[in-house]
Amino acid sequence: MDKRDIRARALGNVIFLLQSEMPSWSSPFVAVAVILVLAIIRKSYNRILVRAPPGPKGWPIVGNLFDIPHKNSWLTYMQWSKTYGDIIWVRSIGTPILILNDLDDIHELLEKRSAITASRTRMVKANELMGWDWDFAHMPHDDRWRQHRKLFHQYFQQKNASRYFPVMEKATAILLNQLLGSPDNFRNHIRQFAGSIILKLTYDHEVVAEDDYYVTLADKAMKGLLQAVHVGSSYVDLLPILKYIPAWFPGAHFKREARVFAKWTKDLRDVPFAQAKKKMSTGSLGPCFVSDSLVKGDVDEDTVGNSAAMAYLAGSDTTASIVASFVLAMVQYPKVQARAQREIERVTGGSRLPDYGDQSSIPYIDAIIAEVFRWATPLPLAVPHCSQEPDVYKGYYIPSGTIILPNVYGVFHDEARFAEPDAFRPERFLEENADFDPINMGGFGYGRRICPGRYIATNSAWLAIAQILAAFIVSPKHDGELKSPEFVSGLVVHPAPFEVKIVPRSEKALELIQQLVQEP
16 A cells, blocks of 8 residues: 555545534534644654654754764664664755665665666765766666666676686786785785786786786776765765865865866776777777777767776776785685685695686685675675665655665674674685675675676686685784784775785695796
8 A cells, every 4th residue: 555545545534534423514613623633644644654764863954964974984884773773864964865784675675676776876076076977887877877887788797707717817827926926015916917807808908017007097096986985975975065165265175186086087087998999990909898899889989988997997996805805814814725725726636726617616715705795895885876766665764865875794794694794704605604695695786786897806806816825825924913904994995904925835836826927
């Protein structure tokens, strides 16, 4: 029964009662009674059926503006859930925000009802000041977004994954040799590894050095984006009128900062795409997303350029986060590392490095990747959704334009679902949590907004992790030194800087690594 049915039935009952008690509708008493009863019905209806979910009490006018955290907000939302429940409601200067901490609620609202919850909120700092409006992950749920999504999906869908294995294998070989030669620089090696794969697949660009211009450019641009997407990270998103104040005005540092990042955002979109088109005009551009899409000619160049830049940006950063968090986990949990190495040797006999043909035979590696997603959630809040129509859920009214934040981190650290949530235990996905898959539980987003490039990220991470385990022992830099794991807040979360020792497991492992550079 919808709201109109409830109103109609209530009104019908009132009229029936009044007619049976008062024969004359001309009586002033009847008119007054009808008005009073209808007012009571409306008030009761609004209180019982159209109520807002619980949440922290705000201030007049500004609401919860000062309650919304700027960093590690997923941790705050987890704490709030203990007080207010899994569905939390806040308002910031009139903007309604719905925070979801339970997987069932997230699936219902963002997947089953994705027709009305798949849009995006207005991102003033990111889109209007930094120039990220070309990124289709930020676009509203409309035909323009659908065109970008379709183009991206056609090239990077799961059935095409094996076509990209040679690129991933080459990048992994380079990564292993770099870890052998300069293990202290492992973070830059991982960043180059992730960037080289997506740049080759997208623009046919070969990354030959860690200071590659495109890899560095993506890193610079992403630093700005990471701090501009989360709700509450900048007051200008909650109070858009602030975008009009001059950059020199006291407190307008966000505009000065955005001006710097805007150039990198534009270059990220335009420079590699222009270079790819130039190579294509001379016949020197190899098979890649840009060449494939432009040859087909069924979409405009702007859509191709936007989608290519999106792949280049998101693919490299998410993959780098996964692999770097894996290294941190191996430092923290040597028993997990030892078990994984035994599992690999059972399949390879220690005479070769694992490859994609071994994936189904080493389920523990898949469990490690699943646990990395759960333990060090790369996208702890995903990108905020925005409702396009009013809705009612569990008796709570959700107005159109509500920002919806799925607390992915909270779901992955729910003690009712995952025992010892702060511990890194890959075996949980082979035992008590065997039916759970963090990737499908929100590791790459939800509903119509789930990341279409997730297969590239997971496949490239799988090979890197499997071969690092087969070739190296990862341990703390200094014996006896083990600090608690820390992570840097942002749209995509990365481990905070840490030191590590990476050495070959054996002479045979060293030989296998060295052979990689000699192979064509």
